[in-house]
Amino acid sequence: MTITKVDPVTLRTEPCELKERYGRYELTPSLQEKDDRQLYISPPWIDSHVHCFYAVTSFGLSPDTIGYRQGVHLLVDAGSSGAETFAAFRRFVADPSRTKVKAFLNVSAIGHVSMREYFDRRLVDVSRAAQTVKENRDILLGIKVRSSHIIVEEQGIWPLEQAVKAAEMADCPIMVHMGENPPSNKENLALLRGGDIVSHCFHGKQEPLWKADGTPTQELKEALERGVQMDTAHGAASLDRDIAQAALDAGFDNFSISTDLHIRNVHGPVRSLADTMSKFLALGMPLAKVIRSVTTIPAARFGLDGWGSDLTKNATLFRLREPEEGEAPLVDSTGKAFAAAPRIEPVAVLMDGKMIELQERK
Ligand SMILES: [Zn+2]
The missing domain is CATH 2.30.40 (Urease, subunit C; domain 1)
Structure with a gap:
């Protein structure tokens, strides 16, 4: 053909x-x-932010329904599992799936068994999280933390500080969910190192990462210069059309396109990686760059040498x-x-x- x-x-x-x-x-x-x-x-598509720890967490989707059956070869679960639950994630989710599954490990040992995973500081065991990453590098790409007010509540910046400690011990990147403050963008971004990933980069919550003209705020500009990476992670509340449009119009296109798919957004507004890609096409992003955002950009970030070479x-x-x-x-x-x-x-x-x-x- x-x-x-x-x-x-x-x-x-x-x-x-x-x-x-x-x-x-x-x-x-x-x-x-x-x-x-x-x-x-x-090249095979990668969705760099999904939730596929089904049955154990209340909002996970089974990998193959959002994976190869939707054209996606690799799913990266964003913190659904923690050190306490990772063995089950490997055995019941990653191993049996036809779609390749990798993950960022939540710095909280219970991951998303609770949606307030840092409510008790005793759930965060930095050395255990680091050890789990070190022992499971075939699946685990780094440490996940959510650092926005509705998640961390009175814990503030503390969960992110613990994630950085765990990542330093395991020599891996962190993926950070950002949204409502506090912690402010300034507090969150100051802790991020080159290679760390910001999830929900085009959210339109109270403190967007971009100025109205689509150029990065000062703290984001500094983070980008350090090599901090941007990921879309559309989600039910985290993709604002006008913010993405302004950033694209201002010339920023070095980000990954991902869905944050879970049970509460798969029937809308997210639906699939393909629909999320179509939204960026509608914003005027050329097709080859849309494809780059689901192939070579995430592959390089995750160290997947040779991804899509044949x-x-x-x-x-x-x-x-x-x-x-x-x-x-x-x-x-x-x-x-x-x-x-x-x-x-x-x-x-x-x-x-x-x-x-x-x-x-x-
Ligand atoms: Zn997520």
Whole structure:
């Protein structure tokens, strides 16, 4: 079949022929100028922020429903498990899933068994968290902490300070949820080191990270200069269309696109990684950069060398579909609609050299 290859490194697209021969796929440059069916192939997609510790936490989704069946090859769980529950996460979630699953370990030993995971300081055991990361580096990428007022309440900046200590001991990055203050952006960002990740970077809560003109606030500018990384983590309350639009218009496009999918946003407003990617396409981000934000940007951050280097073995195949007459628009976390634009829809995944066609979504 003729298919357009999207290269997230060169940011170019190229018509190709994808053929199966003797049970193996081959991808070769095509002489045909354009693919009539508008099919695309890209490196395998990564969703860098989801919650997939189902059954143990009340809001987790089972990995394969939001993973390969939606074109996503790797899910990164953002702090659903802690040192106390990680063995169950590995055994019952990561190991049996067809979709690859990695995770950031919550600095609280119980993870999201409670949604106020730092309410008792005795639940935070820095050396145990660090030890768990060290012993499970095949799955664990770093330490997760939530540092916004509705989570930390009177604990303030203390949980983030503990996460930094654990990350120093395990020599790994931290992923920080930011939102309502206190702690303020200034307090949170001051503790972050190069390689650490800010979740919900386009939230529109009381203290956004960006100025109205889309340029970073002074504390964010300094953090970006230190190499602090930005992740979308859309969620039920954390993607504001106008903030993302302003940052893009001001020239900032070095971030990952991720969903923060869990049971309470999978039916809207988030729904899937593909819909979240479509929202950035609607904001005017070029397709190749949208793909870069779910492939090479997170892969580099997580040290996944060679991710997507052989598209005949592992890849996501998708199409661009024009919205239908009367189709409900995509919306952000505040209910604001995105402009009508083509929708990115996964149609198949190549996993370890095998093609799996995906069912049409209703
Ligand atoms: Zn989350």
